[in-house]
Amino acid sequence: MKRPHQPDLFDAPPSPSLATPRPRARCDPATYDDSALLSTLPYATGADCEAMATEAVRRQLAGAVSALDALCRRHRGFGRDHAIAEQRIALAALAAIGGRDAAATLSGILADQIIEDPGLPDAMRAAQALGCRLAPRICLPLLRHAHPAVRADAACCALQHPANIAVLLDLLTDLNADVANSAAMTLGRMACAQARAPLLRLLHAAPSADIIEAVTPVADDVCVVALNRTARARPDLLPCIVAALEEIDTERAIRVATSLKG
Numbered sequence: 001m002k003r004p005h006q007p008d009l010f011d012a013p014p015s016p017s018l019a020t021p022r023p024r025a026r027c028d029p030a031t032y033d034d035s036a037l038l039s040t041l042p043y044a045t046g047a048d049c050e051a052m053a054t055e056a057v058r059r060q061l062a063g064a065v066s067a068l069d070a071l072c073r074r075h076r077g078f079g080r081d082h083a084i085a086e087q088r089i090a091l092a093a094l095a096a097i098g099g100r101d102a103a104a105t106l107s108g109i110l111a112d113q114i115i116e117d118p119g120l121p122d123a124m125r126a127a128q129a130l131g132c133r134l135a136p137r138i139c140l141p142l143l144r145h146a147h148p149a150v151r152a153d154a155a156c157c158a159l160q161h162p163a164n165i166a167v168l169l170d171l172l173t174d175l176n177a178d179v180a181n182s183a184a185m186t187l188g189r190m191a192c193a194q195a196r197a198p199l200l201r202l203l204h205a206a207p208s209a210d211i212i213e214a215v216t217p218v219a220d221d222v223c224v225v226a227l228n229r230t231a232r233a234r235p236d237l238l239p240c241i242v243a244a245l246e247e248i249d250t251e252r253a254i255r256v257a258t259s260l261k262g
Contacts, residue, residue: 029055038063042070049086053093060097068093069105072114079116087115088122095126103130111138120145124153136163143167148176155182160190169194188214200226207233209240216244221252228256 027044029037029052038061041052049071056064068090075084094102106127109115115123124142127134134142134157142154144167155171158164171183172194181202187195199215200223207230215223224245231241238260245257 026051034059034061034063037061038067041067042074044071045086050089053089057093057096064097065094065101065105068097069109072109073112076112076114077116079119081118083119083122084116087119091115091119091122091126095129098130103127103132106130107132107134107138110134110142121147121149121153124150124157128153128156132157133159135159136161139164140167143171148174148179152176152178152182155179155186158186165190165192168192172198185210185214188216188218191217193218196220196223199223203227203230207237209237212237212240212244216247219244219248219253221250224248224250224253224256228260231260 027048032040032052032055037052037056037059041049041056041064044052053068053071056067061067071090072087075087078084079087091106094106106123110123110127110132120142134154136159139154139158140163142150143158143164145151145154151171151174155168158168165187168183168187169192171179172187174180174183180198184195184198184202188199196215196218199211199218202211203215203223203226212227212230215227219227227241227245231238242257242260245253245260
């Protein structure tokens with residue numbers, strides 16, 4: 001029983017000194033010089049991480065790729081239940097920077113399995129944007145991944161190698177249309193004749209410059225006729241179709257290209 005006039009610590013209002021601390025003010029990366037920004041970025045978290053990565057991309061700093069690599073690697077072993085925000089930020093920043101150095105860095109991140117399974121869709125989206133070319137050791141598990149977006153982007157990134165090609169051929173019949181289409185386009189660029197039929201269907205259904213580029217190495221006379229029809233239906237694609245026909249360089253292709261230019 002509580003004695004009269006005895007204060008009850010649990011009824012007392014919270015002391016100001018014990019109240020929830022004020023949120024820490026966000027850093028302003030614009031106030032950092034290049035060296036400070038690059039040295040701090042690998043250890044940044046949350047909103048500060050995003051702000052610093054954005055600033056590093058904006059400045060196009062020469063050391064930004066290495067700093068983003070370090071940021072990804074610092075979180076190795078985490079993210080088995082959900083993607084790590086800092087890794088997602090780093091991957092998007094690498095894609096925004098672009099170039100061979102960023103592509104090689106991301107290929108190394110994938111090779112070393114720095115990104116756990118929930119983060120792979122973000123990693124492969126960045127890899128596809130960077131034009132990474134992945135050897136079988138890295139690519140094969142991604143081509144067989146349960147997530148269709150990972151399979152589709154891995155198909156775009158597959159290096160020309162018999163092991164990769166064998167799985168890409170299987171993916172031509174994948175139940176996910178994006179995966180099957182990505183496999184067909186990659187196989188077309190690799191001059192695999194098995195890609196011709198699916199690419200012709202894509203050319204009829206949804207012609208684009210990428211599809212025209214992919215069908216060119218496997219084109220036969222039927223493809224030439226389809227390209228001619230596409231050029232007349234889609235004048236906006238005429239320049240790339242003429243270039244494709246000239247690259248195909250058969251008698252019929254050259255005749256069609258000449259008529260389209262006239």
